Amino acid sequence: MDTLRRRRLTACLSAGTLALLAACSSGPQNSSSSPPATSGPATWSSTSPAPTSGPATPGGASSAAPGTGVPTGPPQTVATGLDVPWGLAFLPDGSALVTLRDRGQVVQLRSGQAPRTVATIGAVRPEGEAGLLGIAVSPTFATDRRVFVYYTAADDNRIERFTWDGSALRPDRVVLSGIPKASVHNGGRLAFGPDRQLYVGTGDAGETSRSQDRSSLGGKILRIDQEGRPPAGNPFPGSPVWSLGHRNVQGLAWDADGRMFATEFGQDTFDELNQIRAGQNYGWPTVEGRGGRSGLVDPLVTWTTDEASPSGLAIGGDGAAYVAALRGERVWRVPLTDGRPGTPEEADTPDLGRVRTIAVAPDGRLWLMSSNTFRGDPRDGDDRIVSWVPA
Numbered sequence: 001m002d003t004l005r006r007r008r009l010t011a012c013l014s015a016g017t018l019a020l021l022a023a024c025s026s027g028p029q030n031s032s033s034s035p036p037a038t039s040g041p042a043t044w045s046s047t048s049p050a051p052t053s054g055p056a057t058p059g060g061a062s063s064a065a066p067g068t069g070v071p072t073g074p075p076q077t078v079a080t081g082l083d084v085p086w087g088l089a090f091l092p093d094g095s096a097l098v099t100l101r102d103r104g105q106v107v108q109l110r111s112g113q114a115p116r117t118v119a120t121i122g123a124v125r126p127e128g129e130a131g132l133l134g135i136a137v138s139p140t141f142a143t144d145r146r147v148f149v150y151y152t153a154a155d156d157n158r159i160e161r162f163t164w165d166g167s168a169l170r171p172d173r174v175v176l177s178g179i180p181k182a183s184v185h186n187g188g189r190l191a192f193g194p195d196r197q198l199y200v201g202t203g204d205a206g207e208t209s210r211s212q213d214r215s216s217l218g219g220k221i222l223r224i225d226q227e228g229r230p231p232a233g234n235p236f237p238g239s240p241v242w243s244l245g246h247r248n249v250q251g252l253a254w255d256a257d258g259r260m261f262a263t264e265f266g267q268d269t270f271d272e273l274n275q276i277r278a279g280q281n282y283g284w285p286t287v288e289g290r291g292g293r294s295g296l297v298d299p300l301v302t303w304t305t306d307e308a309s310p311s312g313l314a315i316g317g318d319g320a321a322y323v324a325a326l327r328g329e330r331v332w333r334v335p336l337t338d339g340r341p342g343t344p345e346e347a348d349t350p351d352l353g354r355v356r357t358i359a360v361a362p363d364g365r366l367w368l369m370s371s372n373t374f375r376g377d378p379r380d381g382d383d384r385i386v387s388w389v390p391a
Protein backbone atom coordinates (compact mmCIF):
# COMPACT_ATOMS: atom_id res chain seq x y z
CA MET A 1 0.00 0.00 0.00
CA ASP A 2 1.61 3.33 -1.02
CA THR A 3 2.08 6.33 1.22
CA LEU A 4 -0.79 8.23 -0.36
CA ARG A 5 -3.31 5.48 0.43
CA ARG A 6 -2.05 5.19 3.98
CA ARG A 7 -2.65 8.81 4.84
CA ARG A 8 -5.61 9.81 6.96
CA LEU A 9 -8.69 10.29 4.85
CA THR A 10 -11.25 12.63 6.29
CA ALA A 11 -12.74 14.69 3.49
CA CYS A 12 -15.76 12.45 2.85
CA LEU A 13 -16.32 11.13 6.34
CA SER A 14 -18.75 12.27 8.97
CA ALA A 15 -18.58 11.24 12.62
CA GLY A 16 -21.84 11.72 14.50
CA THR A 17 -22.69 11.76 18.12
CA LEU A 18 -23.61 8.61 20.03
CA ALA A 19 -26.86 6.97 19.01
CA LEU A 20 -29.85 7.81 21.17
CA LEU A 21 -31.04 5.25 23.71
CA ALA A 22 -32.99 3.39 22.31
CA ALA A 23 -43.20 -13.37 14.08
CA CYS A 24 -40.44 -15.40 13.35
CA SER A 25 -40.54 -18.84 11.73
CA SER A 26 -38.41 -21.15 13.83
CA GLY A 27 -38.15 -24.67 15.06
CA PRO A 28 -36.37 -27.93 14.44
CA GLN A 29 -36.07 -29.10 10.88
CA ASN A 30 -34.27 -31.95 9.19
CA SER A 31 -30.85 -31.01 7.94
CA SER A 32 -29.76 -31.88 4.46
CA SER A 33 -26.12 -31.53 5.40
CA SER A 34 -23.75 -33.95 3.73
CA PRO A 35 -20.74 -35.72 5.27
CA PRO A 36 -17.46 -33.85 5.11
CA ALA A 37 -15.86 -33.84 1.68
CA THR A 38 -12.25 -33.63 0.66
CA SER A 39 -10.41 -30.37 1.02
CA GLY A 40 -10.20 -27.77 -1.73
CA PRO A 41 -7.13 -26.27 -3.33
CA ALA A 42 -6.40 -23.82 -0.52
CA THR A 43 -3.10 -23.91 1.30
CA TRP A 44 -1.87 -22.97 4.75
CA SER A 45 1.38 -21.05 4.85
CA SER A 46 3.89 -23.17 6.73
CA THR A 47 5.71 -20.00 7.73
CA SER A 48 2.65 -18.59 9.52
CA PRO A 49 2.61 -18.63 13.32
CA ALA A 50 0.16 -21.02 14.90
CA PRO A 51 -2.91 -19.31 16.34
CA THR A 52 -2.75 -19.82 20.06
CA SER A 53 -4.85 -19.23 23.14
CA GLY A 54 -2.16 -17.04 24.69
CA PRO A 55 0.96 -15.08 23.77
CA ALA A 56 3.05 -16.48 20.97
CA THR A 57 5.80 -18.89 21.88
CA PRO A 58 9.41 -17.70 21.76
CA GLY A 59 10.56 -17.36 18.19
CA GLY A 60 7.02 -16.76 16.89
CA ALA A 61 6.00 -13.66 14.98
CA SER A 62 3.77 -12.23 17.73
CA SER A 63 4.69 -10.67 21.02
CA ALA A 64 2.98 -8.21 23.32
CA ALA A 65 3.85 -4.55 23.21
CA PRO A 66 5.32 -3.63 26.61
CA GLY A 67 2.63 -2.64 29.09
CA THR A 68 -0.26 -3.01 26.64
CA GLY A 69 -1.00 -6.69 26.13
CA VAL A 70 -1.48 -5.87 22.43
CA PRO A 71 0.59 -8.14 20.14
CA THR A 72 3.16 -6.78 17.73
CA GLY A 73 4.89 -8.20 14.69
CA PRO A 74 4.78 -8.15 10.89
CA PRO A 75 1.81 -9.37 8.83
CA GLN A 76 1.73 -13.12 8.26
CA THR A 77 0.01 -15.07 5.49
CA VAL A 78 -2.33 -17.61 7.04
CA ALA A 79 -3.98 -19.26 4.01
CA THR A 80 -4.22 -18.81 0.26
CA GLY A 81 -6.30 -20.23 -2.57
CA LEU A 82 -9.64 -19.99 -0.75
CA ASP A 83 -12.72 -20.04 -3.00
CA VAL A 84 -15.06 -17.16 -2.00
CA PRO A 85 -14.44 -17.34 1.77
CA TRP A 86 -16.97 -15.50 3.93
CA GLY A 87 -17.23 -16.35 7.65
CA LEU A 88 -14.49 -17.01 10.20
CA ALA A 89 -14.59 -18.34 13.77
CA PHE A 90 -11.97 -19.76 16.12
CA LEU A 91 -12.10 -23.00 18.07
CA PRO A 92 -10.62 -23.10 21.58
CA ASP A 93 -7.58 -25.01 20.30
CA GLY A 94 -6.65 -21.98 18.17
CA SER A 95 -7.62 -23.46 14.82
CA ALA A 96 -10.07 -21.56 12.65
CA LEU A 97 -13.25 -22.54 10.84
CA VAL A 98 -13.88 -20.73 7.55
CA THR A 99 -17.01 -20.89 5.39
CA LEU A 100 -16.73 -21.08 1.60
CA ARG A 101 -19.86 -19.36 0.35
CA ASP A 102 -20.38 -20.95 -3.06
CA ARG A 103 -19.10 -24.43 -2.20
CA GLY A 104 -21.26 -24.76 0.90
CA GLN A 105 -18.20 -26.04 2.76
CA VAL A 106 -16.59 -25.32 6.11
CA VAL A 107 -12.82 -25.76 6.20
CA GLN A 108 -10.55 -25.94 9.24
CA LEU A 109 -7.27 -24.05 9.22
CA ARG A 110 -4.59 -25.44 11.52
CA SER A 111 -0.93 -24.48 11.70
CA GLY A 112 1.33 -26.60 9.55
CA GLN A 113 -1.51 -28.42 7.82
CA ALA A 114 -3.41 -27.91 4.58
CA PRO A 115 -6.97 -26.65 5.06
CA ARG A 116 -9.32 -29.55 5.65
CA THR A 117 -13.02 -29.67 4.80
CA VAL A 118 -14.98 -30.50 7.94
CA ALA A 119 -18.53 -30.07 6.58
CA THR A 120 -20.34 -29.86 3.27
CA ILE A 121 -23.86 -28.53 3.70
CA GLY A 122 -26.02 -29.89 0.92
CA ALA A 123 -28.92 -27.53 1.62
CA VAL A 124 -26.89 -24.44 0.64
CA ARG A 125 -28.14 -22.69 -2.50
CA PRO A 126 -25.55 -20.14 -3.62
CA GLU A 127 -26.73 -17.35 -5.90
CA GLY A 128 -25.12 -13.91 -6.17
CA GLU A 129 -24.42 -12.81 -2.59
CA ALA A 130 -26.29 -15.80 -1.15
CA GLY A 131 -24.81 -19.08 0.05
CA LEU A 132 -22.92 -20.29 3.12
CA LEU A 133 -22.23 -17.13 5.11
CA GLY A 134 -21.61 -16.60 8.83
CA ILE A 135 -20.26 -18.98 11.46
CA ALA A 136 -20.04 -18.76 15.25
CA VAL A 137 -18.65 -21.05 17.95
CA SER A 138 -20.64 -21.53 21.15
CA PRO A 139 -19.23 -19.67 24.19
CA THR A 140 -19.75 -22.95 26.08
CA PHE A 141 -18.04 -25.03 23.39
CA ALA A 142 -15.94 -26.92 25.95
CA THR A 143 -19.09 -28.67 27.16
CA ASP A 144 -21.58 -28.49 24.28
CA ARG A 145 -19.23 -28.63 21.21
CA ARG A 146 -21.67 -26.51 19.22
CA VAL A 147 -21.03 -24.48 16.07
CA PHE A 148 -23.68 -22.40 14.28
CA VAL A 149 -23.79 -21.46 10.60
CA TYR A 150 -25.98 -19.10 8.56
CA TYR A 151 -26.81 -20.08 5.01
CA THR A 152 -29.20 -19.61 2.11
CA ALA A 153 -31.45 -22.61 1.47
CA ALA A 154 -34.07 -23.17 -1.23
CA ASP A 155 -36.71 -20.96 0.37
CA ASP A 156 -35.03 -18.83 3.01
CA ASN A 157 -31.92 -17.95 4.97
CA ARG A 158 -31.54 -20.04 8.11
CA ILE A 159 -29.29 -20.89 11.03
CA GLU A 160 -28.26 -24.47 11.61
CA ARG A 161 -26.57 -25.92 14.68
CA PHE A 162 -23.76 -28.45 14.31
CA THR A 163 -21.80 -30.54 16.79
CA TRP A 164 -18.03 -30.81 16.57
CA ASP A 165 -16.89 -34.44 17.00
CA GLY A 166 -13.19 -33.60 17.09
CA SER A 167 -12.62 -33.92 13.37
CA ALA A 168 -15.85 -32.85 11.63
CA LEU A 169 -19.06 -30.89 12.06
CA ARG A 170 -22.10 -33.15 12.42
CA PRO A 171 -25.57 -31.67 11.69
CA ASP A 172 -27.85 -31.25 14.68
CA ARG A 173 -30.87 -29.10 13.78
CA VAL A 174 -32.02 -25.88 12.16
CA VAL A 175 -32.70 -23.49 15.04
CA LEU A 176 -34.07 -20.52 13.06
CA SER A 177 -35.57 -20.32 9.58
CA GLY A 178 -37.74 -17.91 7.63
CA ILE A 179 -35.14 -15.17 7.19
CA PRO A 180 -35.87 -13.60 3.78
CA LYS A 181 -33.48 -14.56 0.97
CA ALA A 182 -32.55 -13.08 -2.38
CA SER A 183 -29.51 -12.87 -4.60
CA VAL A 184 -28.59 -9.68 -2.69
CA HIS A 185 -28.86 -8.27 0.85
CA ASN A 186 -28.81 -11.53 2.79
CA GLY A 187 -26.89 -10.19 5.80
CA GLY A 188 -25.36 -13.32 7.27
CA ARG A 189 -23.07 -12.40 10.15
CA LEU A 190 -23.32 -14.46 13.36
CA ALA A 191 -21.70 -13.50 16.67
CA PHE A 192 -22.15 -14.42 20.30
CA GLY A 193 -22.40 -11.39 22.54
CA PRO A 194 -21.03 -10.85 26.06
CA ASP A 195 -24.41 -12.13 27.33
CA ARG A 196 -23.73 -15.46 25.56
CA GLN A 197 -26.74 -15.01 23.29
CA LEU A 198 -26.46 -15.37 19.51
CA TYR A 199 -26.81 -12.18 17.45
CA VAL A 200 -27.68 -12.32 13.77
CA GLY A 201 -27.27 -9.63 11.10
CA THR A 202 -29.89 -9.86 8.33
CA GLY A 203 -30.65 -7.93 5.15
CA ASP A 204 -33.84 -6.66 3.56
CA ALA A 205 -33.38 -9.16 0.68
CA GLY A 206 -34.15 -6.41 -1.81
CA GLU A 207 -37.54 -5.40 -0.33
CA THR A 208 -37.04 -2.25 1.72
CA SER A 209 -40.39 -2.49 3.53
CA ARG A 210 -39.16 -5.51 5.49
CA SER A 211 -36.73 -3.37 7.48
CA GLN A 212 -39.59 -1.51 9.23
CA ASP A 213 -41.87 -4.55 9.55
CA ARG A 214 -41.37 -6.09 12.98
CA SER A 215 -43.06 -9.32 11.84
CA SER A 216 -40.30 -9.86 9.25
CA LEU A 217 -36.83 -11.15 10.10
CA GLY A 218 -35.33 -9.17 7.20
CA GLY A 219 -33.44 -5.90 7.72
CA LYS A 220 -32.84 -6.57 11.41
CA ILE A 221 -30.38 -7.56 14.06
CA LEU A 222 -31.80 -10.61 15.82
CA ARG A 223 -31.02 -12.03 19.27
CA ILE A 224 -31.74 -15.70 19.98
CA ASP A 225 -30.62 -18.42 22.33
CA GLN A 226 -28.98 -21.63 21.18
CA GLU A 227 -32.38 -23.23 20.57
CA GLY A 228 -33.44 -20.36 18.31
CA ARG A 229 -35.82 -18.85 20.88
CA PRO A 230 -36.09 -15.16 21.79
CA PRO A 231 -34.38 -14.80 25.19
CA ALA A 232 -35.77 -12.86 28.11
CA GLY A 233 -34.87 -9.20 27.75
CA ASN A 234 -35.58 -8.91 24.04
CA PRO A 235 -37.31 -5.59 23.41
CA PHE A 236 -40.38 -7.07 21.71
CA PRO A 237 -41.71 -10.00 23.77
CA GLY A 238 -41.82 -13.26 21.83
CA SER A 239 -39.81 -11.82 18.93
CA PRO A 240 -36.13 -12.36 18.10
CA VAL A 241 -35.89 -8.76 16.78
CA TRP A 242 -33.25 -6.79 18.68
CA SER A 243 -33.09 -3.73 16.39
CA LEU A 244 -34.75 -2.74 13.13
CA GLY A 245 -34.48 -0.33 10.22
CA HIS A 246 -31.36 -1.93 8.72
CA ARG A 247 -30.57 -2.42 5.04
CA ASN A 248 -27.88 -5.12 5.14
CA VAL A 249 -25.91 -5.85 8.33
CA GLN A 250 -22.68 -7.83 7.93
CA GLY A 251 -20.52 -6.71 10.86
CA LEU A 252 -21.18 -7.24 14.60
CA ALA A 253 -18.79 -6.55 17.49
CA TRP A 254 -18.67 -5.42 21.14
CA ASP A 255 -16.17 -3.28 23.01
CA ALA A 256 -14.67 -4.11 26.39
CA ASP A 257 -17.57 -2.40 28.17
CA GLY A 258 -20.20 -4.45 26.31
CA ARG A 259 -21.32 -1.77 23.86
CA MET A 260 -22.54 -3.29 20.61
CA PHE A 261 -21.58 -1.98 17.17
CA ALA A 262 -22.64 -2.97 13.65
CA THR A 263 -21.68 -2.09 10.09
CA GLU A 264 -24.33 -1.55 7.44
CA PHE A 265 -24.27 -1.22 3.66
CA GLY A 266 -25.87 1.90 2.28
CA GLN A 267 -27.57 2.10 -1.09
CA ASP A 268 -26.00 4.83 -3.20
CA THR A 269 -24.76 7.44 -0.76
CA PHE A 270 -23.74 6.44 2.78
CA ASP A 271 -22.41 3.33 4.50
CA GLU A 272 -22.64 3.25 8.28
CA LEU A 273 -21.06 2.27 11.58
CA ASN A 274 -23.77 2.18 14.25
CA GLN A 275 -23.91 1.69 17.98
CA ILE A 276 -26.74 -0.77 18.57
CA ARG A 277 -29.24 -0.56 21.42
CA ALA A 278 -32.19 -2.84 22.01
CA GLY A 279 -35.45 -1.88 20.33
CA GLN A 280 -34.04 1.07 18.40
CA ASN A 281 -34.84 1.95 14.78
CA TYR A 282 -31.89 2.75 12.52
CA GLY A 283 -33.92 4.39 9.80
CA TRP A 284 -33.80 2.35 6.60
CA PRO A 285 -35.45 2.95 4.14
CA THR A 286 -36.62 6.33 5.46
CA VAL A 287 -33.06 7.54 5.98
CA GLU A 288 -29.71 6.56 4.51
CA GLY A 289 -26.92 7.94 6.68
CA ARG A 290 -27.69 10.80 9.05
CA GLY A 291 -31.23 12.09 9.02
CA GLY A 292 -31.66 13.79 12.40
CA ARG A 293 -35.22 12.49 12.63
CA SER A 294 -37.03 11.86 15.88
CA GLY A 295 -37.36 8.17 16.66
CA LEU A 296 -34.59 7.15 14.24
CA VAL A 297 -31.00 6.59 15.36
CA ASP A 298 -28.22 8.29 13.40
CA PRO A 299 -24.99 6.40 12.68
CA LEU A 300 -21.78 7.12 14.55
CA VAL A 301 -19.80 7.31 11.30
CA THR A 302 -20.69 7.41 7.61
CA TRP A 303 -18.61 6.79 4.51
CA THR A 304 -19.40 7.10 0.84
CA THR A 305 -20.15 3.72 -0.68
CA ASP A 306 -17.00 3.95 -2.84
CA GLU A 307 -14.87 4.36 0.30
CA ALA A 308 -16.32 1.49 2.25
CA SER A 309 -19.08 -1.03 1.46
CA PRO A 310 -18.43 -2.37 4.97
CA SER A 311 -18.66 -6.07 5.73
CA GLY A 312 -16.68 -7.40 8.70
CA LEU A 313 -16.14 -5.58 12.00
CA ALA A 314 -13.83 -6.19 14.95
CA ILE A 315 -12.84 -4.28 18.07
CA GLY A 316 -9.07 -4.48 18.37
CA GLY A 317 -6.96 -4.72 21.47
CA ASP A 318 -6.47 -0.97 21.29
CA GLY A 319 -10.24 -0.45 21.68
CA ALA A 320 -10.71 0.88 18.15
CA ALA A 321 -13.27 -0.42 15.66
CA TYR A 322 -11.76 -2.01 12.55
CA VAL A 323 -14.09 -2.05 9.54
CA ALA A 324 -13.46 -4.34 6.55
CA ALA A 325 -14.28 -2.51 3.31
CA LEU A 326 -15.16 -4.31 0.09
CA ARG A 327 -15.49 -1.63 -2.57
CA GLY A 328 -13.18 0.60 -0.55
CA GLU A 329 -10.48 -2.11 -0.61
CA ARG A 330 -9.07 -1.22 2.79
CA VAL A 331 -9.62 -1.48 6.54
CA TRP A 332 -10.90 1.59 8.34
CA ARG A 333 -9.82 2.24 11.93
CA VAL A 334 -12.28 4.22 14.04
CA PRO A 335 -10.98 5.25 17.49
CA LEU A 336 -13.62 4.81 20.20
CA THR A 337 -13.68 6.62 23.55
CA ASP A 338 -16.56 5.55 25.79
CA GLY A 339 -18.38 4.55 22.62
CA ARG A 340 -17.82 7.92 20.93
CA PRO A 341 -16.00 7.87 17.59
CA GLY A 342 -12.85 9.74 16.75
CA THR A 343 -11.71 10.55 13.23
CA PRO A 344 -11.69 7.46 11.00
CA GLU A 345 -8.44 6.69 9.25
CA GLU A 346 -7.23 4.09 6.84
CA ALA A 347 -5.35 1.35 8.70
CA ASP A 348 -1.89 0.45 7.42
CA THR A 349 -2.79 -3.13 6.53
CA PRO A 350 -1.39 -5.31 3.74
CA ASP A 351 -2.96 -4.49 0.38
CA LEU A 352 -5.51 -7.30 -0.02
CA GLY A 353 -7.97 -5.69 -2.40
CA ARG A 354 -11.55 -6.21 -1.23
CA VAL A 355 -11.72 -7.11 2.48
CA ARG A 356 -14.68 -9.25 3.54
CA THR A 357 -14.08 -10.29 7.14
CA ILE A 358 -11.94 -9.18 10.06
CA ALA A 359 -11.72 -11.09 13.33
CA VAL A 360 -9.67 -11.05 16.52
CA ALA A 361 -7.65 -14.25 16.91
CA PRO A 362 -7.07 -15.86 20.32
CA ASP A 363 -3.57 -14.35 20.42
CA GLY A 364 -4.95 -10.84 19.81
CA ARG A 365 -3.85 -10.47 16.20
CA LEU A 366 -6.43 -9.42 13.62
CA TRP A 367 -7.18 -11.84 10.78
CA LEU A 368 -8.13 -10.18 7.49
CA MET A 369 -9.93 -12.09 4.73
CA SER A 370 -9.85 -10.92 1.12
CA SER A 371 -12.83 -11.21 -1.23
CA ASN A 372 -11.49 -10.85 -4.77
CA THR A 373 -12.78 -14.08 -6.29
CA PHE A 374 -16.24 -12.47 -6.19
CA ARG A 375 -16.76 -9.03 -7.77
CA GLY A 376 -13.06 -8.32 -7.54
CA ASP A 377 -9.79 -8.54 -9.40
CA PRO A 378 -8.21 -11.81 -8.24
CA ARG A 379 -4.46 -11.91 -7.76
CA ASP A 380 -2.24 -14.97 -7.60
CA GLY A 381 -3.11 -16.85 -4.42
CA ASP A 382 -6.52 -15.26 -3.87
CA ASP A 383 -8.51 -15.43 -1.83
CA ARG A 384 -6.32 -15.28 1.23
CA ILE A 385 -6.28 -14.70 4.97
CA VAL A 386 -3.57 -12.60 6.57
CA SER A 387 -2.93 -11.98 10.27
CA TRP A 388 -1.97 -8.43 11.19
CA VAL A 389 -1.60 -6.10 14.17
CA PRO A 390 -1.95 -2.34 14.19
CA ALA A 391 1.30 -0.37 14.09
